Structures are given as C-alpha cells and as structure tokens.
Amino acid sequence: MGARFALIALALMWPTQLLSLAGLLGGNAQASVALHFRTTEIGWFILVNALVATVITPFVVKAADFYGKRNVMIAITLLGLVGDIVAALATSYGMLLVGRGIAGFYGPIAALAYASVRELFPPKHVGAASGLIGSGIAFVALGGPFLTGWVIDSFGFRGVMWSLATATAIGLLLLLTVVPETPHRAERTKVNWLGGALLGGGAAALTYGIGKGGEWGWTDARTLAFMLGGVAAVLLYVVTDVKAAHPLFDLTMMSRRSVWTVMLATALISATVFGTGVISQLLVLFPKIPGVSDGLGMTATHYAIIGIPASILILAVGFGTGVALRKVDARLPLGLGAALAAVGFLLQRQWHYGDTQLMLLGTVSAIALGLIVSSVPVLIIEAVTPDAQATANGLQGMIQGVFTTVITQLVYVILAKNSTVYQGTRFYHDVAFKNAMLLGAGLALLGLLAAALIPRLKRAQDIEPETAVAAS
Template structure:
C-alpha cells in the first residue's frame, strides 16, 4: 500500500474556523463538535422514537404492515444519500444540512398529523431526507478539526449513538406512557428542529469542494429502482408470496439487472453519482460493505425490543413482556451506557493500534450477544446481560466504522465515501429489517388486524440478525491494512491520492 501525491491538486477548502492550539480541543471547536453530534445522530434518534411507538402505531391503525414504517424510512435515506453527499460537495455542506433538516421536519409533521397509516408512511418517507445528515457531518470533520483531533472527533460522533441509546429510550418511554405515540412523534419533530437551529448558528460554513454542475439522474434512478425492487421482494417473499413465487423471483431478477446497468452507466458517465472505480479498491469496498452490514444489522436489532418488551403478553397469541415504555428504557440503560464507554475507549485505542483489531473484536462480541439475546429474552436480568454483551461489541463497531473509512480514502474522496457509507448502511438496514420480519412472520398470530409474535419467532429473528453480523465478521478479514487516525491527511494538508 502506497500513497502518491496527486497531480497539481488545487488547495483544499477549509472551514471558516479559528485554529485551536494546545493539547485540548478548545471552547470554539468543542461547541462545534457538540453542534455536529446531535444532527448526526438524528437517524438514530428517529429509530429509537419510532421503534418505541411502533407497537402502539400498529394497534392504533390496525395494520400488519408496520414493518414498512422503518423500511420506507431506511430506503429513502439510502436513495437520497448519494444526491445529498454530492450536493454537499457542490453547494457547501452547511447549506445542504439546513435544507435536508427542514425537509425532514416537514415529513415528521405529516407523520404526526396523519389520519391513516398510508399517509403516515408518506410522512416517514419525506422525513428520511434528513437521514443522510451523518454523511455530511463525517465528511466535514476533516475540514473543521485539526489533524490530531480528526480521529477522536470522528469516533465520538459515531459512539455518541450510545447517548441516544440511554436518554432517548427514557424520553420516548415516558412520552409513550403519558401521551401515546403522538407525543413521541411530536418530540421527534422537536429534535429535528433543535438540530436545525444548532447547524444554523454553530456549524461553520464549509466551502464547496467540487465545481460540477449537474447530478447523475440516470444512475440515481437505476440505483433507486434496484434497491426498491429488492426490498419489496424480500418483504413480500417472506410474507404473502413465498420464496418460490414468480413475482418474487421476477423482482429479484429485475433488481439484479438494474444494479448491473447502474454499474455500467456509472463507469461511462463523466459525472457519476457514485465512484465505482473507488469501490474497486479492496480497502474501500471491504470497509464499506462490512461496516454497512454490521451497522445496518445493529440498528435492525434495536427494533426487536418493541416486540420483546413492549408488545403485550397474550397466552397463545403474543410472547411480548407487556412492559411500559419507561420500564423498558430503564432496563436498557446499562447497555446504552456501555456503547458510550466502549466507543470512547476505542477512539483512543485506534490511535495506537491497527483499527481492524478492535473492529473485528466488536463484530465477534456483537454476534455472540445477538445469539444470547435469541436464547435469553424472558425477564429483566436476561435482557440486561444479553443486551450489554451485544452493546459492548456495538460500541467498538460504531466507533471504528468511521475511523476505518478515514484510513482508506483521501480527503478529496471523503464526501463521496461518506455518502456511500450512509447509503449502504441504510440499504442494509432496510434489507436486514425485512429479513428480521421474515423470521418474525414465520410464527405470528393476527388479532384485531395487528400481527403478534410467538417466542419461537422472536428467537428466530435474533438468530437471523446474528447471521447477518457474522457475515460482516467474515468480510472483516479481507480488509487490507488501513491508516490509523494520526496518520491520515486532512483538509489542511497536502492532498494525496491512495492507490489502495
């Protein structure tokens, strides 16, 4: 693996931020970091709030299609991310952050005011437009922070999901118990509004990094069509159609053809939506694929708590524990705290050792934790212990994902690479969520228009997610050597092009 200077590179744009000296981050950059943390985690916030209220929403609208509440959101995030990342490069990332947060806020308002489930799904789809926020934040870290702080700041942004996993379930649980799911959704809209204000007033302007003048709409339509066909096929194949139905096989074939056409188009257009040549580099492809599967699976696993803890206990119908939202949040607090602590440790550790080592360790522990949750999810002690095991691994996974990506791409590639990372993570989240529901639907009961699940179905769902995490673990052994955070170039240094 070598790095060679780029041919006559233009000077890298930098954020309009004063330099910080000394060993500490400094008050100005600390405020900026905090202002970036919250909007970057809005995807996780939305996941926690909507998953907490999912059971109540399903019973309120009497629908068996509640899976689409999460799936349509993840799918829109995946499809919008390349366009959002490219727009950030073209028009400046702060401007695009403001635009997508405003659009997402509108979507959340539609969801909370929707009189039926179909209109709620429309709102969820529009709200997905703020999902790519993390891609813009990660790409901006190199321009905002001095070189020695890029790794720790990136790791903290990733591991701050642990804060969400502690505070947001408590808030969502209390709101669900006292105000119903409408109160939870109103609070989610308030969180988006807060993120919008933080970006407006505290995130510095980051100049455009490219001078391209148009988007690759053909590539976007092909990619969108392929992803939509595949996700819908999985949803129907595991539900009413079956895996051998001609409609399922036809949609899978169509998704494959569209994906191939997408690659062909992207290799030929002068302004591609995604750089498939970058994906041809082993370091980039293995990091992006492995991290997308791992993170997408972990976020899917987070929704399992709804069916395990919040669904009612109805003998012969539902194996849920029937807990209140508050009780469930309290039980989950130790596991959420571990994500933060382990993530902080990983941010420091990766400055001294190969980031692939804690990454692999995290995947092993998370896989074992999901298997344990499949066997042990019947009382508070079991859920705490198995959940803590899963989240110890998740702390390493969430923290190391962004750091690994920094180590395999150059500064000029960071925007596109971050966009691909978020897009693939959400696409994998949509896919693993559908696989999870396929396992759940293998043993379900319909009562008053709502699907309830047996204990056997809950176990199968956890084992399915463990298999997905195991796939990410297998892929991790194909990742070539990457740079540690203190070795990467940033927006303030000479630009280099990796031949990795």
C-alpha cells in the first residue's frame, strides 16, 4: 500500500475508531457519573448515545449518497463535537444525557468510512485497508484505558468528556485535510421520513420497554405495550420502506442469502462483544462495599495496566487477520471470534476476582475481538456490489445499533435483578455479573450459528470496484 493510501487509511481510522474510544471512555466513566449525579439510571448514559445513532443512520447514509461521504462525515463529526462539549459542561444528569444524545450524531461515521474505502482504494488494497481501519481499535484499547485512567483519576468524568471533545476535533481536522471526496453520487430524491420515524421510535420504545421490564414486570401492560409497540413500529418501517418510491435502504438486497446472513451474523456478533462491554467496566470500577457492592474497586489506571496484554493481542490479531484475509475466507475468523468470545465469557464467569485472572482470561476475549473487527468490514464488501456498498454498510450499522442497544439494556436489566440501591446509586452483587456474562456467552453462540449460515462469497480483491480517486 502506497504512502498516500496509507495516510488516507490512517485518517479514516481515527474518526472511525473514535467510536470505540468514546465507548471505552464513556463506559469507564459510568461509575464516576453514577456516583456524582447519584442516579440509578446510569444505563441511559450509554444508551441515549446509541439510540440517537441508530435513529439517524438511515438519513445519514441517504445524505452521503446525495452529497458525498466526506462532506457528510464532516457534518456529523461537527455535531458530535457540539454534543461532547455540552456533555462536558453539564450541570445535571439530564443535561449530560442531552449532550450524549447530540454526540450520537457521530455514530454512523464508521459505515461511511468503510464505504469510502471501496471508492478511494484500488481493489488489491480494499481488504487490507478495511482490516487496518478495523484493527485500529487495538490502538484505542491500548492507549484509551491509560487516557481514561489518568483523566478519571485526576479530573473525574468531566475530564473524559473534554478528552472526547478533543479527539473529535482532531478527527474533524483529519477529514478536512487528508481525506478526498468520494466520486459516487445518487440522484437526489425525496426521503422516507415516516419510515425513519417508525424505525427510530420503534427501537427506542423496544429498548425502553426492556429496561422497564424488570421494574414493572415482564407481563405488565406497560412493558408489553412498549416492547410490542416497538417491534410493530420496526415492522411497519420495513413495509413502508419496501413500498416507498424512494426508500431509506434498498431492503430488497436482504432477499439474497449472501446479504441477510452477513448482516445478521456480523451485527449480532459485533453487538454482543460491544454491548456486553459494560459488564467488565462496572465490575472493575465500582467500589467494594460489603453487603452492598461486589465491584473490585480498582482505579481506572490500574484497570488500564492489567489490560495491556489484551490490548497488544487485539492489535496483533487484528493486523494479522487483515493481512491474512487476502487469502483466507472471511467467514472463518468471524466464526472463530464468536466461539472464542463465548469461551471467554464462560471462563471469566468463574474467574474474575483478581489481577491475574482478569489478565489471563482477558486474552481470550482479546483474540476474539481482533478476529471479529477485522473480518466484519471485509464480509460486507464481499456480500454486495460496489454501488450498494454505502447502503449495505449503513444497513449493517443500523441493525448492529439496534442489537447493541437491546443487548446493553438486557445487561443492565440482568444486573439490576441482583443489586442494591444505596444513597441514590445502584450497586451490583457478584451473582449479577455472573448472570450477565452467561447472557454474553449465549449471544456469542447464537452469533456463531448465524455465521455458519453465510454462504461462500467472492473475495474482496476479486470484486470489480469503483475507480479509486486517491491515486496520484
């Protein structure tokens, strides 16, 4: 890969992996936020951001088709920066959630970045570039915890919010100065606003209903109304979008086995590993209070130190997988990653009480993550035609977003079943963490079954691409 292409790949890696950094920093800041604002609803600190990203993804992808991927990436990065600043200045939990919601506009950037690779790189470099961008999560995993540790231990959660604002500003600068505009444009047409409202409202209602199920009861009329209403709204979205003259997504592509199996497997497996990340964050960073909380009470810096081996493994495995995918069937690392993720959950369910256990068993999950993040973008490239790349990435991101918010909410519900509210803050017992890890293992195995349904696909470098515009 030439120097110019490498620079573009690195420039796309930064804003894309900022999503991972935001998830890591935000997740590690949860304990500090909960204790500062004395809230029992800390789950919404993560969920509101994910929900907004899910709601706006179809509109962002459509705008990228009309106005260009780079232009839209710049716009949503700017909105993300505004949201980060509002969150950093928040004087109440409500204001903090508003800022986190605005920052959610940044969420679809990964779909646009991966889709840009198809247009900016020659065919022989598409797989490697996608793998490089995906494996960049390792740099986040390696440096992010130390940044989090230093910032939280020194400046509290507000330091985290300002760190995110700074990182977002750097991503905006890279997009403005390094990344060229992509040539593909679609004819400007009307937008199916009704379909988008149904999709977003349905996802939000379903997530809210799941969150309240443990409090209201799973057979309570209010719980059922939100959950069933949410599912009905999503189904109505599908109906309206299929029939619309100008749909948000070309859902007809989902009629092909090669597409729907890739969408299902990649979204479920990715959502499982990312949506369950809050388990370890709450376990490690919440305090140890006999009879009240079974957290390990570590500092964020200590948590970063014991995570060094895992971070290095994510980097090595992610990079190695990206290179190997030139010759290896991308289904294999995805399936292996799902299987190892399940094993990692089951092992950590039994042993998660000290530094040595967390360090050793965390390597299993790290290998799984490296395999998954490198293979997902390549599978999407292989499943669809070049002109459908942005739509496919956006659709996968939307499905993954819905899965992630639902899984994350399920984790909080399971944790809350064995918890204690003390001085306005909810604390969790050991059995709660064990049950949540069991959920993660089950979901990873479901993802493995979904991966087994994917048919053999044509390799990325063998697919006729759009002409690369970054060539000198």
